[in-house]
Amino acid sequence: MSWLTEYVRPKIRTLFTRSSVPDNLWHQCPACQQMIFHRDLEASLKVCSQCGHHMRADSEERLLWTFDEDSYTRIELPKPVADPLRFRDSKRYQDRLKEAREKTHLDDAIVVAHGTIGGEKAVVAVMEFGFIGGSMGAAVGDAIVAAARLAVLQQAPLIVFTASGGARMQEGAISLMQMPRTVIATRLVKDAGLPFIVVLTDPTTGGVTASFAMLGDIQIAEPGAMIGFAGARVIEQTVREILPEGFQRAEYLLQHGIIDMVVKRSEMKATLARVIGLLRPPEVAAAA
């Protein structure tokens, strides 16, 4: 041990501590491995400039990208009984909820806000994949019902951005009951003659696909989004066939008539505004 290792090196180290250099300045594209500077990534709405891969986004980003600047207000959502079954798998469900809340600063896997999109009134619900895989329990069901009621009250279209692994198994049958509940919620909107628009983002699967996520008057998806009910491996094992290339991806679903549009993130807001404008009832248009 010389004075170099004992004294000089630690000093140099303190000059270049990790805390002074944020470690998230560069992000790697999960599709093409390109390194992207964080400001460029922010400017491109988390779309890789090299390969066009649409990276996952959180609910806050979605609201910012969708609504007109400073036009939206998030609503407070109902708080259903947490952990009704006192469920425990490898961890207590209570602890999972607590962790997810700390990580996302959300109460559950969804946010609802109202505001304007290109000057058009709209209610938007966004699922948060970072909260226990965007899984649907009673809280998500309640939020979809609340969003539908708000849309009817405001005579505004309802737009839902989905991102979900499906029903939340820690709530057992209660999570499954959210499937018919959310379907009924979409009915409220449709019965009021208002548009219900779904934007499917990566990934949308399970009980969410099997309920409200497929009931939009207009079904939009982001490029490359994985959309399905069961996973490809499960299907392959069940039907004992090799699945076609691009199976369960947005573009494949568009080709096969399951969805109406695949829209790039950079064009999503303008597209939503245009669609809402086209679907606005004539009497409202006349009154405006």
Ligand SMILES: [Zn+2]
């Ligand atoms: Zn890329």
